[in-house]
Amino acid sequence: xxxxxxxxxxxxxxxxxxxxxxxxxxxxxxxxxxxxxxxxxxxxxxxxxxxxxxxxxxxxxxxxxxxxxxxxxxxxxxxxxxxxxxxxxxxxxxxxxxxxxxxxxxxxxxxxxxxxxxxxxxxxxxxxxxxxxxxxxxxxxxxxxxxxxxxxxxxxxxxxxxxxxxxxxxxxxxxxxxxxxxxxxxxxxxxxxxxxxxxxxxxxxxxxxxxxxxxxxxxxxxxxxxxxxxxxxxxxxxxxxxxxxxxxxxxxxxxxxxxxxxxxxxxxxxxxxxxxxxxxxxxxxxxxxxxxxxxxxxxxxxxxxxxxxxxxxxxxxxxxxxxxxxxxxxxxxxxxxxxxxxxxxxxxxxxxxxxxxxxxxxxxxxxxxxxxxxxxxxxxxxxxxxxxxxxxxxxxxxxxxxxxxxxxxxxxxxxxxxxxxxxxxxxxxxxxxxxxxxxxxxxxxxxxxxxxxxxxxxxxxxxxxxxxxxxxxxxxxxxxxxxxxxxxxxxxxxxxxxxxxxxxxxxxxxxxxxxxxxxxxxxxxxxxxxxxxxxxxxxxxxxxxxxxxxxxxxxx
Ligand code: GLU
Numbered sequence: 356x357x358x359x360x361x362x363x364x365x366x367x368x369x370x371x372x373x374x375x376x377x378x379x380x381x382x383x384x385x386x387x388x389x390x391x392x393x394x395x396x397x398x399x400x401x402x403x404x405x406x407x408x409x410x411x412x413x414x415x416x417x418x419x420x421x422x423x424x425x426x427x428x429x430x431x432x433x434x435x436x437x438x439x440x441x442x443x444x445x446x447x448x449x450x451x452x453x454x455x456x457x458x459x460x461x462x463x464x465x466x467x468x469x470x471x472x473x474x475x476x477x478x479x480x481x482x483x484x485x486x487x488x489x490x491x492x493x494x495x496x497x498x499x500x501x502x503x504x505x506x507x508x509x510x511x512x513x514x515x516x517x518x519x520x521x522x523x524x525x526x527x528x529x530x531x532x533x534x535x536x537x538x539x540x541x542x543x544x545x546x547x548x549x550x551x552x553x554x555x556x557x558x559x560x561x562x563x564x565x566x567x568x569x570x571x572x573x574x575x576x577x578x579x580x581x582x583x584x585x586x587x588x589x590x591x592x593x594x595x596x597x598x599x600x601x602x603x604x605x606x607x608x609x610x611x612x613x614x615x616x617x618x619x620x621x622x623x624x625x626x627x628x629x630x631x632x633x634x635x636x637x638x639x640x641x642x643x644x645x646x647x648x649x650x651x652x653x654x655x656x657x658x659x660x661x662x663x664x665x666x667x668x669x670x671x672x673x674x675x676x677x678x679x680x681x682x683x684x685x686x687x688x689x690x691x692x693x694x695x696x697x698x699x700x701x702x703x704x705x706x707x708x709x710x711x712x713x714x715x716x717x718x719x720x721x722x723x724x725x726x727x728x729x730x731x732x733x734x735x736x737x738x739x740x741x742x743x744x745x746x747x748x749x750x751x752x753x754x755x756x757x758x759x760x761x762x763x764x765x766x767x768x769x770x771x772x773x774x775x776x777x778x779x780x781x782x783x784x785x786x787x788x789x790x791x792x793x794x795x796x797x798x799x800x801x802x803x804x805x806x807x808x809x810x811x812x813x814x815x816x817x818x819x820x821x822x823x824x825x826x827x828x829x830x831x832x833x834x835x836x837x838x839x840x841x842x843x844x845x846x847x848x849x850x851x852x853x854x855x856x857x858x859x860x861x862x863x864x865x866x867x868x869x870x871x872x873x874x875x876x877x878x879x880x881x882x883x884x885x886x887x888x889x890x891x892x893x894x895x896x897x898x899x900x901x902x903x904x905x906x907x908x909x910x911x
Pocket of ligand 1: 396607
């Protein structure tokens, strides 16, 4: 077979050679040890939390080695593509401050010298490499129809062959002559371009996965499709061409690709390219609420599988990043303790320390991390973040906060700058519920949280007694002394220890008395510092609410 002639027949318009691209995309000049990584999503308009986790792994690997990370859009599967699917993904990254050094940015724009970074714009490159493979006798056109392939598959099934696919004696088009090929092409028959696999069934390849260690697998013997009948490359072929010419040193991708590595290594070899290092990351899992088993976070079942969920819920980006880092490297928490103020991207991330077992995403743990993150923000930061979130997701809260920023900040500042700051907010969507009682427009009193051990009659008496002594100018000590002062005449004790020693002697203790006042003012059993709350509510509202509660309790 005259492969040169075949390559001209198949690719008459391709005039470049891979060497031209070698010159166009020279090896990157980076310091020793610097890693070049990429995140390569399909433009599905959906960013899975596992995608953010993967992208963070890429970015951190590059950052911690002084290398480069880039974003490549893999849009060769038109069925999966949705309109504007790229910007939704980029928006997701931007929301969490995950930035790449190169690649696609927004609206078809890109930065970097190794582009285009969108696969649909790289047709000529793929065809040039494909042509060179044909020239070397390592790729050939296959005219088998979908029906023929289905038929082959069912024969393989019924014969019980160990391996299924297009290979060896099953590969009908492998040995077509030049004239046969030409006749089919002249007749307008559609065809795909296949790899002529060189591997043998009884040989193994061994490769080192950075996360999983040595992996041994049978060599690839399948004549994989390289270019589909419309000339678009398959993932396998595009991966090899792109990661070579973009000079990727480390391919970090989901574990579902491990089984394809023999194919990829064979392709790199056939093309004369050096294969990159591989690291296959574990899947993001969760514990199923119903049966307690571990399973993949699912786009269909779990709202938290989508990165947009965390934006909508109002998790600060730092919280999500911190939490993902703890999942990526178990020493992150120690590092954070030693460097409480450092930017998360300064963490010396190490791919090798990533665990190969599935990573377990737990919303409750994220909430804990987030409460810590928010607890060290000052009230200005919290105010700005809440407002920014509320602009898109809670117009009512936005309006209230904007109307009186000083008041809102004072509310957010209660118990904030303490040595042990409040840790009650995990996400901005919880803020409204915490602040309702500060805003008459959205506050409806409720007595549900009144302590159960106190009768309505006693609660009413407590409130009336308190109003008689309340003075808005009291300092905190005087304020508390007054609450203690009303205890005894009403059969309560100001001394909790005394109550514990002799509970039958009292109706309750000072804590119960304050709870009644707290519920009357806020309808809540737990709040930050009640003294500060009363200061902010102001005399008139304190009076109105306590008086109203005292009367209402009388009727309940
Ligand atoms: N486009 C592929 C995917 O979405 C990327 C795999 C890779 O990173 O190589 O799964």
